[in-house]
Amino acid sequence: MTDTAPLAPGATIGILGGGQLGRMLAVAASRLGLKAHVYEPGANPPAAEVAHAVTTAPYEDEPALRAFAASVDVITYEFENVPTSALDILESLRPIRPGRRALAVSQDRILEKTFLNGAGLATAPWASVEFPDDLAAAVERIGAPSILKTTRMGYDGKGQARILDAAEAAAALATLEGAPAILEGFVDFSREISVIAARGLDGAVTAYDPGENVHRDGILHTTTIPARISASQRSDAVLIAAKILTQLDYVGVMGVELFVTPQGLLVNEIAPRVHNSGHWTQNGCTIDQFEQHIRAVAGWPLGDGARHTDVVMTNLIGDDVAKVPDYARDPDVAIHLYGKAQARPGRKMGHVNRVIRR
Amino acid sequence: MTDTAPLAPGATIGILGGGQLGRMLAVAASRLGLKAHVYEPGANPPAAEVAHAVTTAPYEDEPALRAFAASVDVITYEFENVPTSALDILESLRPIRPGRRALAVSQDRILEKTFLNGAGLATAPWASVEFPDDLAAAVERIGAPSILKTTRMGYDGKGQARILDAAEAAAALATLEGAPAILEGFVDFSREISVIAARGLDGAVTAYDPGENVHRDGILHTTTIPARISASQRSDAVLIAAKILTQLDYVGVMGVELFVTPQGLLVNEIAPRVHNSGHWTQNGCTIDQFEQHIRAVAGWPLGDGARHTDVVMTNLIGDDVAKVPDYARDPDVAIHLYGKAQARPGRKMGHVNRVIRR
Numbered sequence: 006m007t008d009t010a011p012l013a014p015g016a017t018i019g020i021l022g023g024g025q026l027g028r029m030l031a032v033a034a035s036r037l038g039l040k041a042h043v044y045e046p047g048a049n050p051p052a053a054e055v056a057h058a059v060t061t062a063p064y065e066d067e068p069a070l071r072a073f074a075a076s077v078d079v080i081t082y083e084f085e086n087v088p089t090s091a092l093d094i095l096e097s098l099r100p101i102r103p104g105r106r107a108l109a110v111s112q113d114r115i116l117e118k119t120f121l122n123g124a125g126l127a128t129a130p131w132a133s134v135e136f137p138d139d140l141a142a143a144v145e146r147i148g149a150p151s152i153l154k155t156t157r158m159g160y161d162g163k164g165q166a167r168i169l170d171a172a173e174a175a176a177a178l179a180t181l182e183g184a185p186a187i188l189e190g191f192v193d194f195s196r197e198i199s200v201i202a203a204r205g206l207d208g209a210v211t212a213y214d215p216g217e218n219v220h221r222d223g224i225l226h227t228t229t230i231p232a233r234i235s236a237s238q239r240s241d242a243v244l245i246a247a248k249i250l251t252q253l254d255y256v257g258v259m260g261v262e263l264f265v266t267p268q269g270l271l272v273n274e275i276a277p278r279v280h281n282s283g284h285w286t287q288n289g290c291t292i293d294q295f296e297q298h299i300r301a302v303a304g305w306p307l308g309d310g311a312r313h314t315d316v317v318m319t320n321l322i323g324d325d326v327a328k329v330p331d332y333a334r335d336p337d338v339a340i341h342l343y344g345k346a347q348a349r350p351g352r353k354m355g356h357v358n359r360v361i362r363r
Numbered sequence: 364m365t366d367t368a369p370l371a372p373g374a375t376i377g378i379l380g381g382g383q384l385g386r387m388l389a390v391a392a393s394r395l396g397l398k399a400h401v402y403e404p405g406a407n408p409p410a411a412e413v414a415h416a417v418t419t420a421p422y423e424d425e426p427a428l429r430a431f432a433a434s435v436d437v438i439t440y441e442f443e444n445v446p447t448s449a450l451d452i453l454e455s456l457r458p459i460r461p462g463r464r465a466l467a468v469s470q471d472r473i474l475e476k477t478f479l480n481g482a483g484l485a486t487a488p489w490a491s492v493e494f495p496d497d498l499a500a501a502v503e504r505i506g507a508p509s510i511l512k513t514t515r516m517g518y519d520g521k522g523q524a525r526i527l528d529a530a531e532a533a534a535a536l537a538t539l540e541g542a543p544a545i546l547e548g549f550v551d552f553s554r555e556i557s558v559i560a561a562r563g564l565d566g567a568v569t570a571y572d573p574g575e576n577v578h579r580d581g582i583l584h585t586t587t588i589p590a591r592i593s594a595s596q597r598s599d600a601v602l603i604a605a606k607i608l609t610q611l612d613y614v615g616v617m618g619v620e621l622f623v624t625p626q627g628l629l630v631n632e633i634a635p636r637v638h639n640s641g642h643w644t645q646n647g648c649t650i651d652q653f654e655q656h657i658r659a660v661a662g663w664p665l666g667d668g669a670r671h672t673d674v675v676m677t678n679l680i681g682d683d684v685a686k687v688p689d690y691a692r693d694p695d696v697a698i699h700l701y702g703k704a705q706a707r708p709g710r711k712m713g714h715v716n717r718v719i720r721r
Contacts, residue, residue, distance in 0.1 A: 014687065014700050032390050035413050038687075038700025038713065054415045055393050288649055291672075291697050291718050300691070309694040313718070314649075314671050329372065329396075333658070336667040339649050342372050342396025355396065360649050360671070 009206055011304035012078050014038030018299060019077030019099065021091075023050025023059065025343035025353060026083035026279050029287075031056045033295035039303060044073050051343045052083075064091040074098035081257060081302045085111045085277050086158050102206075102302040103257040107277040110253065114156045114187045117275065124252050126245055127271045129264070130190035137178060143188040144174045150191040153177045155184040165223070192271055194264035198232045201283035202246035203258045203297045206304040210250055211297075212243045213290065213310040216318075218262070218282050224351065228282045228318040230289060234265060241270055249275060258283070258298035281353075285316035288339045288358040315361035326354040337362065367564055369662035370436050372396030376657060377435030377457065379449075381408025381417065383701035383711060384441035384637050387645075389414045391653035397661060402431050409701045410441075422449040432456035439615060439660045443469045443635050444516050460564075460660040461615040465635040468611065472514045472545045475633065482610050484603055485629045487622070488548035495536060501546040502532045508549040511535045513542040523581070550629055552622035556590045559641035560604035561616045561655045564662040568608055569655075570601045571648065571668040574676075576620070576640050582709065586640040586676040588647060592623060599628055607633060616641070616656035639711075643674035646697045646716040673719035684712040695720065 012018075018034050020027045023045030031041035032055050040057035043050065046064060053059045058076065062069035070091055074080065080101045085108055092108065095101060110120045118131050132143035134153065144151070149171045155164035164184070166177035178186065197220070202212040217232035218225055234242070246261040249272075260280025262273040283294035292300070292308025300307055321328070326348050332338045342355035370376075376392050378385045381403030389399035389410050398415035401408065404422060411417045416434065420427035428449055432438065438459045443466055450466065453459060468478045476489050490501035492511065502509070507529045513522035522542070524535035536544065555578070560570035575590035576583055592600070604619040607630075618638025620631040641652035650658070650666025658665055679686070684706050690696045700713035 011688065014684070015702070015704060028393070032393065032413065035386070035390065035702065036699055038702050040412060040702070054398060055390065055413045057412045291646055291695070291716075306692045311694070311720070313720075326372070330369070334664045336669065337649070341394055344373070344393065344396050344398070346373060358649075362669070362671075 009304060011206075012039065016040070016078040016303070017042050017057065017076060018302065019044065019073060019080040020052065020056075020083060021045075021080065021087050022083035023047065023052035023056075024083055025051050025345075025355075027052035028055055028343060029295045029341075030081070030083060030279065030299060033293070033299045036296060037299060037303070037305070039299065042073065042077050044070075051345060054344055064088045067094055070094045071098065079302055081298070082108075083278055103253075103255050103259070103277045107253045107255050107259070107275075111275055111277045112157055114154055114274075115185075118187070120252075121249070121272050121275075124248060126248065127269060129192045129271055129273070132188045134178065134186040134188050136185075137183075140174055140178055140188075144168070144171050147188050147190045149173075152189050152191065153181060153186050154189060155181050156187050157185070192264050192266060194266045194271070196232065196234070196265045197273065198234060198242060198263050198265060199228070199280065199282040200242050200246040200261045200263065201258060201280055201286065201294050201310075202243070202250055202261060203294075203301050203307050204250040204255045205301050205307045206256050207306075208251075209307055210247045211307050211310050212246055213283065213286055213294070214312055215239055215242045215263075216282050216285060221322075222351070224322060224353075225281045225320055226322075227320070228285055230285050230312065230316050230318075238265060238270065245270060245272065257301045258294050281320065281356075282318075284341065284356050285318040285358055287341065288360055289314050289316040314363075317359045317361070319357050319359070320353055321355040321357065323348050323350045323352055323354065329355070332357050335359075367662060369564075370397065374398070374436040374661070375400050375415065375434060376660065377402065377431060377438040378410065378414075378441060379403075379438065379445050380441035381405065381410035381414075382441055383409050383703075383713075385410035386413055386701060387653045387699075388439070388441060388637065388657060391651070391657045394654060395657060395661070395663070397657065400431065400435050402428075409703060412702055422446045425452055428452045429456065437660055439656070440466075441636055461611075461613050461617070461635045465611045465613050465617070465633075469633055469635045470515055472512055472632070473543075476545070478610075479607070479630050479633075482606060484606065485627060487550045487629055487631070490546045492536065492544040492546050494543070495541075498532055498536055498546075502526070502529050505546050505548045507531075510547050510549065511539060511544050512547060513539050514545050515543070550622050550624060550631075552624045552629070554590065554592070554623045555631065556592060556600060556621050556623060557586070557638065557640040558600050558604040558619045558621065559616060559638055559644065559652050559668075560601070560608055560619060561652075561659050561665050562608040562613045563659050563665045564614050565664075566609075567665055568605045569665050569668050570604055571641065571644055571652070572670055573597055573600045573621075574640050574643060579680075580709070582680060582711075583639045583678055584680075585678070586643055588643050588670065588674045588676075596623060596628065603628060603630065615659045616652050639678065639714075640676075642699065642714050643676040643716055645699065646718055647672050647674040672721075675717045675719070677715050677717070678711055679713040679715065681706050681708045681710055681712065687713075690715050693717075
């Protein structure tokens with residue numbers, strides 16, 4: 006279904022997924038007078054506390070999906086691995102924004118790389134290892150060091166195995182337990198940056214300034230705004246993001262991760278949703294990435310990406326949440342917690358934005 | 364009950380009143396990982412959409428009040444006219460912040476003026492008209508023009524009658540339908556400003572810069588930051604607010620309205636809660652008045668009042684909400700809607716913050 010009229014206040018945004026991204030999207034919707042209805046299989050999801058309505062049901066529950074669709078005006082999602090069967094049902098009933106093409110591309114690393122290279126954008130060298138028999142040829146082409154990744158459902162460093170020497174390739178593949186994979190060459194990059202960009206229903210594109218990302222244990226640790234890159238790298242990064250959004254006829258916010266290399270910018274991966282590396286916008290911009298996404302999927306005009314304050318965002322992972330009392334005493338720190346009861350290792354419990362006073 | 368340990372994430376803030384102030388307080392609580400339980404007699408209150416839990420019951424329902432208190436860790440409120448009988452029950456079960464003294468003083472204009480003058484703070488000249496027989500003496504002392512106000516339950520210009528000539532006094536009093544009243548002399552003021560100040564459980568006081576208020580039809584229309592006042596007026600205003608909070612042993616955010624006159628600053632009135640004239644802090648400060656209030660009542664350290672951006676806040680009253688599509692196209696405007704379905708005349712539907720780029 007398509008519908009291009011902007012949603013009026015009082016309309017309902019359906020959000021697939023009830024994690025912290027859904028939680029912050031629901032708050033942004035409320036700010037614009039829109040209701041949020043969250044669909045989430047798990048009990049007590051973080052988004053439930055601030056949502057107008059919650060459906061607790063698996064993605065295989067067709068009656069629940071149909072009732073959910075009937076109660077909302079447009080559907081969006083906080084994660085890219087929504088099962089295709091659920092999307093098929095929902096798509097027949099309500100607009101899904103961002104659309105299916107962006108989801109398909111971002112759900113599969115091989116489709117993603119193929120799309121990006123086809124759009125003339127550089128990526129790491131890669132080879133398909135859809136079947137185990139593909140491995141030898143892939144290793145011969147890409148060499149080592151390299152990294153094997155499952156083509157689907159990977160995030161935060163899961164479903165990945167490094168290959169430092171070609172002789173390790175078979176053992177690395179075995180850790181992926183038979184899943185179709187992609188072999189990516191190591192990239193000699195000086196930094197990883199990301200662009201949080203948005204495209205409206207009218208085709209207008211806007212982007213926040215690129216942030217510089219530092220990971221720990223495969224999970225985003227900090228994003229610093231502005232990234233330490235040149236003005237031309239900054240405009241290149243934004244133009245790359247705009248090209249991706251436009252070619253996908255995208256509606257919503259996208260996170261585009263880029264490697265800064267001596268040969269230019271390479272696209273690492275794209276996420277068709279609000280993105281952890283965009284959380285700094287909550288304390289750096291008048292319109293943050295969550296409201297920007299809601300504005301886009303609701304057919305509203307986008308805010309611009311202007312920044313009033315530089316920011317360093319730090320994720321609170323697992324026991325990091327114990328530092329909250331210290332952060333609360335720091336006048337330059339804004340705290341954002343997700344309402345999760347248990348601080349398990351590797352679990353994202355919240356984040357803090359340190360504002361840099363001018 | 365008193366308890367001075369800061370609330371841990373996961374604790375619950377009880378909020379009496381489910382209007383827009385309760386709604387924005389609930390969102391601020393969620394940001395700090397705290398739950399919000401709203402108590403509100405009316406159906407479908409604005410705060411319900413973003414609250415963890417809602418109790419729908421009158422303030423006379425003792426079992427409901429007791430169950431509410433049992434489910435929360437601390438109680439606050441979004442309006443000062445909470446019935447005393449409800450407070451008596453709640454106070455025996457959980458800490459109420461801000462405390463009873465601030466409520467008592469702000470619920471009654473005569474107690475308020477008496478407290479303020481007793482603290483050495485200047486107000487408009489006033490006289491009690493508790494009984495109709497007091498009117499003649501009051502008019503003789505205060506003269507005209509002057510304004511008769513009910514001592515209790517007045518807000519947004521309701522329960523008020525102007526007296527331009529002493530001969531009109533009896534007719535003005537009749538419009539108040541026998542309610543105890545106060546006669547206040549007209550003040551020749553150049554501007555009205557307000558200070559949004561906060562005091563923590565530890566006694567620390569902080570304040571945002573004063574804003575300048577313009578009313579229309581007795582309802583706040585705009586607040587502009589910074590107010591056009593001198594540096595000494597600015598510090599005087601903040602010191603007056605600090606004196607009020609400290610003398611009341613106050614915990615939370617307070618709105619202090621002041622008249623700027625040739626004879627100095629006069630206190631107009633105080634509101635023991637987050638205040639409409641503090642809504643600009645949402646887009647001007649890292650920690651806004653709503654989070655500041657939640658931090659205070661939760662026993663957390665306060666944020667400072669530093670401002671990163673100048674702001675003009677404009678209320679959307681009644682049909683003003685029809686201007687939202689235009690505001691949405693303005694990159695310097697942040698929209699805040701309250702989720703109210705019907706735009707009745709005089710009803711606060713939302714507000715917009717126009718940021719002033721430097």
